[in-house]
Amino acid sequence: MxxxxxxxxxxxxxxxxxxxxxxxxxxxxxxxxxxxxxxxxPAPPCVEETASSTEPWNTEDLLDEDDCVDTVSSQRLQLLGESEGLRELLRNPHLRQLIRAIESADSKEDAMRTAMQEPLFVEFSDQCLQIVDNDGN
Known part of the structure; x- marks a missing residue:
């Protein structure tokens, strides 16, 4: 801590x-x-350099060296923005409220634990993971 x-x-x-x-x-x-x-x-080894300077946030600021367990390539992350299924889910005001609650929470871990009790958020998380999964499962 x-x-x-x-x-x-x-x-x-x-x-x-x-x-x-x-x-x-x-x-x-x-x-x-x-x-x-x-x-x-230098950036931590788990943070990938991006070819584009139009990245919406600095991934180096989001990850600590201690947080690097699994990483996803920038190209895979871009697929999230191109997913019509995710766009459809994000039209749901309840899901957007859950995401805002996580973003504004002091303890992101506790907020995520709470959100994962919501079937809608689990569906959203599963779809995100399916899109970025390297194996395509």
């Missing part, structure tokens, strides 16, 4: 994009910003 590198009190929710220091709040970020020493370090 990590603690805020600035206040050493709370669990950090954020990571400085320049030096990857973990911090818990805007107040801590502002304190950190004054002493930030940007570091140029």
């Amino acid at each position: 990590h603690i805020c590198s600035v206040c050493s009190e709370k669990t950090p929710k954020y990571k400085c994009p320049a030096c990857r220091t973990r911090y818990c709040s805007l107040v801590c970020y502002k304190k950190h910003k004054d002493t930030c020493a940007p570091v140029k370090e």
